[in-house]
Amino acid sequence: MISRYEQFAALISSIERGIEKIERDEMVKLGYKGAYVQYLAAMKRYPQGVTAAQLCEICDRDKAAVSRIVNELEEKGLILRESGTSYRSRLTLTEEGLRVAQFVCCKAQAAVDAGGAGLSESDRQIYFACLERIARNLEIISRDGIPEK
Numbered sequence: 654m655i656s657r658y659e660q661f662a663a664l665i666s667s668i669e670r671g672i673e674k675i676e677r678d679e680m681v682k683l684g685y686k687g688a689y690v691q692y693l694a695a696m697k698r699y700p701q702g703v704t705a706a707q708l709c710e711i712c713d714r715d716k717a718a719v720s721r722i723v724n725e726l727e728e729k730g731l732i733l734r735e736s737g738t739s740y741r742s743r744l745t746l747t748e749e750g751l752r753v754a755q756f757v758c759c760k761a762q763a764a765v766d767a768g769g770a771g772l773s774e775s776d777r778q779i780y781f782a783c784l785e786r787i788a789r790n791l792e793i794i795s796r797d798g799i800p801e802k
Contacts, residue, residue: 671768679760683753685729690757692722693746696732697754702745716740726750 655663676687695711696703703711708719723744726732731750735743746754769777794800 672764675760675764679757683756685731685753686725688722689726689731689753690761692719692726693731693750693754693757694761696744696746697751697758700745702735702743704743705740708744 673687676690678687680687680689691712691714692708695708699707705716705719705723708714708723709716712719714722720740723732723734727734730747731753732744733747735745772780
């Protein structure tokens, strides 16, 4: 019998691999990396711009990962940095960045819709509420350790 841990870990890993493959497959069509998807989608929600520090929070990534991707996005002409290379400089999408972000968001929505085929709206609400609870609980456990019984 598969334990709840094994089932949970395997399913989460499978979902993550599926998302990463879809991101790679779609972005290669535009000549970009799949790793850009989450950042571009996040930046599209903030037309006034965001800082790299804010992207760390929004995308739940560490400073090094965000800095690397931000530098690549800037080199490729997808974002503009307000001034210098400061971690607190405002980042905005260029016209090309906005075009790619719109493509990303459209494809992401189509993937989410297809992935959730057969689920009712009520099922989705329960699923996301449970997933949020699990994520918060695991965040606490990863910070404080596994509680002793």
